[in-house]
Amino acid sequence: MVADDTEPNRRDVLRLSGAAGLAGLAGLAGCSTTDDPATDTATEEPNGGGGGDGDDEETTADDGGDGDDGGDTGPYTIGMVDSLTGSLSAFGQRNQRGKDLALADVNEVGIGGRDLEIIVEDSESQSQAGVSAAQKLVNQDGVPFVIGAVGSGVSLAIYESVIQGTDVVQLSQNSTSPDLTDFPGLLRMSPTGxxxxxxxxxxxxxxxxxxxxxxxxxxxxxxxxxxxxxxxxxxxxxxxxxxxxxxxxxxxxxxxxxxxxxxxxxxxxxxxxxxxxxxxxxxxxxxxxxxxxxxxxxxxxxxxxxxxxxxxxxxxxxxxAVDQDNYQAFASEFESEYGESPTSWSAFAYDCVVTAALSIATADEFTGAALQETVRDVTRPEGEEVFTFAEAMEVLGEDGSPDDIDYQGVSGPIDFDENGDPVGxxxxxxxxxxxxxxxxxxxx
Structure with missing residues (x-):
């Protein structure tokens, strides 16, 4: 799977994704929701199909995100709740930079010929605003995968109010509270505090x-x-x-x-x-x-x-993992783009995006239920160690499974345990x- 020569180059993709991410990308069209936001689940058929048997507990979202039937050529769209404002906004800025670099790397290769897009919503570094942001992403935009959030209290509030009881995957980029270990359905990229x-x-x-x-x-x-x-x-x-x-x-x-x-x-x-x-x-x-x-x-x-x-x-x-070659390449690109060295928070956000992309690439369909089956496995030590998204896609080929790869993040080995915590x-x-x-x- 390689990028089409007619696609924008990597730096163009980076700049476009950064501007689009902060403004909020176009959401998935054709999304239906239930009256109860806490039990709503977003799903999407791989070929733009509807909800199958019409079960009211399942909602459907178009592939294309452009208001038409989309087929299977439109972008895969996921969500991100980040601290764009408030007391944790310094971390949010680092997250956005890491996210933008990861999007550029993913879209340079593509996921089966399709791009990845991320709708970014602001938590304002507060729990209630974070819940509102996640409700918008899940219930209106119909995303099956949410990256978020920074503060542990915000992440937990999102999980308990929006994610728990659905098939939507939540992967926090920065939350470190030990209490999150008690919620194995809430994954996180940064190690427990x-x-x-x-x-x-x-x-x-x-x-x-x-x-x-x-x-x-x-x-x-x-x-x-x-x-x-x-x-x-x-x-x-x-x-x-x-x-x-x-x-x-x-x-x-x-x-x-x-x-x-x-x-x-x-x-x-x-x-x-x-x-x-x-x-x-x-x-x-x-x-x-x-x-x-x-x-x-x-x-x-x-x-x-x-x-x-x-x-x-x-x-x-x-x-x-500052000694790994993939981290050093990430740090070099980060410094070239932003004029300063990255922090671990940028690296965690980068790995959230790549992990989400690999989960999509190895899932049977673009639904929360299918992504739940792959998100842990793409970083398991049983697979072949891969250090970049491009390397992972090369190993996967046309019909690879999540067990075939062990993504070694720029933040280091991930290897989510049974509680959703990574090695750190x-x-x-x-x-x-x-x-x-x-x-x-x-x-x-």
Missing amino acids: STQSTALANIIGEDGYDSVALAWVNNDYGQGLAETFREEWDGEIAYDQPHDQGQSSYSSTVSGMANSGADAWLFITYQPEFTSMAQEAYSNGYEAQFYGADSVQGSDVLDNTPEGSLDGMTIVVPSA FLQILTVEDHEYVSSGTIEG
Whole structure:
């Protein structure tokens, strides 16, 4: 399966897909929905057929996405719920860049001569907006596969309100809360945050501290990582309090941590919230050894905190497989296109798209039920290791099965387990001269 010479070149595809993704691509036409959004299921016959026996529990969607019968030449259309705005928008931007690179790679080869399109909807980094976005994708656009979301609470709300009880596949690009392990129907590309909490407990102890002040954001992400940390930490937790997102000040959190007497402070929160805390700690002259989970790290944090105020901080983040050739090729293309290095979040989004495309390529039909049968298998270790979409399609040929391939993502081996969790890697970062420096990796 190769790209037609008359198709746009890769960079043209990338730019077109990026513009279309953020604006929201045209949805699948001919979609019917039930009155109950929580039980609606999108299906599509491979040759543009209808709903077969007319069962009211099954909805149908056209192949072409252009309002006509489409045949089998129109694009395959899936959905994505991302944080385009709100407190997690920095992650959303990284997701979009990874998604666009993956779409370009997929559409350069094609899926049986057809393109892949992704309708992107904004969760606004909030659960209710995320649910509304997913309802639109599933019930109006009729997509059988949803990538989403960033925040663990948003992903779980989407699953419980929209996906659960249907055949629609949900694959989260960035959610790390340990609580998601309890929902095996909700797949995720980034490893569970429980590995972060365990690593942080070990690192803080190895650094010689026996007392810690713990500040965590009051949602599924913060609660899950904080709970695991408590289980793994052998010392004293002198301060253990939640905080809400989007507060104008976190002075009470910072003063509480300072008054606890703990010399090690652990932040399980998001970039805007941590930035405010770090600013307030610095302005009040508080000194402590800072530690953080993945969501406190980012260029925006460094840009908005005083020079040197974070030096010595240690952060544990999910890591891509930076030593693999396919990651290095991805990173090179990313840097060429965007003028900066990718993060693991971009790599996770990239792999979500490629995994979705391979699921479609190996499914008997473009339906949620059929994709449920293939989405796990295309990354299983029983198949032949493939490192790119093009390589995978070459191995599959005209009649390959999902068991024939083991997609090794740019983020590393995926190998979804029975709980929908992937194999993962963690990277240890320290802040030196107000820059993030890698100081080691841990296999999750």
